Amino acid sequence: MNVEQISIFIENKSGRLAEITKVLGDAGVNIRALSLADTSDFGILRLIVNDRETAKQVLKERGFTVSKTEVVAVEVPDRPGGLSQILQALDRDQINVEYMYAFVERCGENAVIIFRFDETAKAISTLTKNGFTVLEGARLYAM
Amino acid sequence: MSYYNEEFETLPRQALEALQLKRLQATVARVCASVPFYRQSFDRAGITPDSVKSLADLQRLPFTLKQDMRDSYPYGLFAAPMEEIVRIHASSGTTGKPTVVGYTRKDIDTWSELMARSFAAAGVHRGDIIHNSYGYGLFTGGLGAHYGAEKLGASVIPMSGGNTKKQIMIMKDFGSTVLTCTPSYSLFMAEAAREEGVDFRQLKLHVGIFGAEPWSEAMRGEIEEKLNLCAIDIYGLSEIMGPGVAIECREAKKGLHIWEDHFIPEIIDPETGAVLPEGKLGELVITTITKEGIPLIRYRTRDITSLTYEPCACGRTHARLTRMTGRSDDMLIIRGVNVFPSQIESILMGIEGVEPHYVLIVDRKDNLDSLEVQVEVDERLFSDEIKVLQSLSQRIEKEIKDILGISCRVRLVEPQTITRSEGKAKRVIDNRKSS
Numbered sequence: 001m002n003v004e005q006i007s008i009f010i011e012n013k014s015g016r017l018a019e020i021t022k023v024l025g026d027a028g029v030n031i032r033a034l035s036l037a038d039t040s041d042f043g044i045l046r047l048i049v050n051d052r053e054t055a056k057q058v059l060k061e062r063g064f065t066v067s068k069t070e071v072v073a074v075e076v077p078d079r080p081g082g083l084s085q086i087l088q089a090l091d092r093d094q095i096n097v098e099y100m101y102a103f104v105e106r107c108g109e110n111a112v113i114i115f116r117f118d119e120t121a122k123a124i125s126t127l128t129k130n131g132f133t134v135l136e137g138a139r140l141y142a143m
Numbered sequence: 144m145s146y147y148n149e150e151f152e153t154l155p156r157q158a159l160e161a162l163q164l165k166r167l168q169a170t171v172a173r174v175c176a177s178v179p180f181y182r183q184s185f186d187r188a189g190i191t192p193d194s195v196k197s198l199a200d201l202q203r204l205p206f207t208l209k210q211d212m213r214d215s216y217p218y219g220l221f222a223a224p225m226e227e228i229v230r231i232h233a234s235s236g237t238t239g240k241p242t243v244v245g246y247t248r249k250d251i252d253t254w255s256e257l258m259a260r261s262f263a264a265a266g267v268h269r270g271d272i273i274h275n276s277y278g279y280g281l282f283t284g285g286l287g288a289h290y291g292a293e294k295l296g297a298s299v300i301p302m303s304g305g306n307t308k309k310q311i312m313i314m315k316d317f318g319s320t321v322l323t324c325t326p327s328y329s330l331f332m333a334e335a336a337r338e339e340g341v342d343f344r345q346l347k348l349h350v351g352i353f354g355a356e357p358w359s360e361a362m363r364g365e366i367e368e369k370l371n372l373c374a375i376d377i378y379g380l381s382e383i384m385g386p387g388v389a390i391e392c393r394e395a396k397k398g399l400h401i402w403e404d405h406f407i408p409e410i411i412d413p414e415t416g417a418v419l420p421e422g423k424l425g426e427l428v429i430t431t432i433t434k435e436g437i438p439l440i441r442y443r444t445r446d447i448t449s450l451t452y453e454p455c456a457c458g459r460t461h462a463r464l465t466r467m468t469g470r471s472d473d474m475l476i477i478r479g480v481n482v483f484p485s486q487i488e489s490i491l492m493g494i495e496g497v498e499p500h501y502v503l504i505v506d507r508k509d510n511l512d513s514l515e516v517q518v519e520v521d522e523r524l525f526s527d528e529i530k531v532l533q534s535l536s537q538r539i540e541k542e543i544k545d546i547l548g549i550s551c552r553v554r555l556v557e558p559q560t561i562t563r564s565e566g567k568a569k570r571v572i573d574n575r576k577s578s
């Protein structure tokens with residue numbers, strides 16, 4: 001059920017994001033979703049890509065620090081309060097969301113949100129129990 | 144427990160200090176009588192041979208610098224006529240002329256004994272086969288270890304450095320039990336052996352005696368793991384004698400015993416020259432008290448360490464030096480506090496248990512010194528969560544504040560941002576000098 005995200009450490013200086021997207025583009029890697037969290041000094045770029053191994057390899061060759069992280073992709077019902085229902089369900093089971101961000105493409109009618117939990121397995125069981133659709137990694141990468 | 148010279152190695156402090164005073168007085172008299180450099184520098188300081196009434200008077204004597212040895216090139220500081228000198232060594236100066244040292248027959252005997260004591264402290268016995276990969280030649284390493292090994296009665300293989308394939312073959316075929324070389328060469332050999340299909344862990348080596356370059360506790364762990372032996376730190380410098388000035392004992396492996404019946408150690412503030420109390424980190428200063436060829440008074444080694452007189456598990460009464468953690472030339476003064484890059488390195492290692500790449504950037508803003516510590520974030524330090532990385536840098540800032548008493552700013556940077564020249568990282572950028 002889990003989705004593999006690659007996380008990249010970047011310093012806050014101009015041109016770093018452009019370099020990463022160029023390196024990935026040149027290697028034929030497609031970015032499916034992305035989020036950048038930053039502080040005044042540094043940032044963490046989180047990506048869902050179609051080809052994780054190639055992405056990791058080309059970025060490492062360029063000297064970037066890269067790690068893999070397990071995240072969860074959830075379909076958000078296309079109606080008002082859709083995301084809020086997901087968060088409420090997680091909150092009831094006291095599951096912390098470390099961070100979350102939106103997927104670039106839609107899955108049919110629905111938007112997709114990527115979640116990073118501290119307890120991934122428990123989170124997935126809460127989500128499925130409450131009737132939300134958790135997407136397989138393979139499906140996302142190929143989307 | 145095995146000593147080479149039990150009586151002197153375990154001499155009670157009082158007797159040891161009485162012996163030191165007697166020998167110091169004789170050395171001061173000797174250099175006053177036979178070395179013009181010392182006669183002049185003592186004159187300027189108002190010192191006569193009978194000025195030294197107690198060990199505390201040592202502090203009144205002027206220092207000897209490496210530059211003084213260069214200025215006296217080649218034989219100016221010799222205190223014995225050439226008829227009595229039986230050996231000459233020289234240290235490789237990276238720039239200019241080397242520093243030259245001469246040994247009388249008695250000096251060679253003393254050196255051999257101190258090296259034999261060092262081997263014994265490391266757990267080496269008669270019957271051991273010592274594979275000596277320190278370089279033979281002008282450098283003191285090879286011959287120093289060689290004479291000590293013979294004095295102890297162990298079997299020594301005079302390998303010298305280089306020709307790694309042959310080293311590995313001999314080590315394997317001859318059944319070497321003790322390895323003496325630089326710590327980095329030991330790891331190089333282990334790697335080369337692996338490529339040759341020889342497993343270092345299957346060799347008979349039980350101890351390695353490593354010195355002649357600074358190394359860390361982390362490197363000790365790596366060597367002990369890869370070579371399957373007990374790694375012992377040895378210290379020496381040609382100006383003072385060569386290898387065997389100080390060594391860790393196998394029992395405690397906590398600090399290097401300096402042979403105090405032949406050398407008097409002091410720790411000074413490299414900036415002011417003031418003698419620092421026990422336990423404080425500073426520059427090691429050594430006075431030789433039995434040497435005839437080239438006795439040195441308060442020689443500034445430029446090595447950074449601290450000194451303890453606490454009793455040791457091994458029973459030796461001689462003071463211990465902590466592992467050498469850099470050179471006094473690297474010292475920074477930040478807001479009046481002496482800071483050695485190695486102190487920050489060990490704080491970083493203590494936090495993550497890894498040797499990180501870092502650089503210290505010192506600046507002056509509004510007449511106030513500022514310190515920024517840049518730490519490269521590699522895969523071991525990296526997290527995909529901002530708060531984890533932020534708490535890492537806050538922890539480093541707090542530790543540095545707690546241990547060194549200075550506030551700094553930690554900045555996490557991408558790998559390879561810190562300039563490396565010839566494989567060695569530049570540790571300090573001091574922008575105050577240019578402004």
Ligand SMILES: [Zn+2]
Pocket residue numbers: 391392394395400455456457458459
């Ligand atoms: Zn000891």
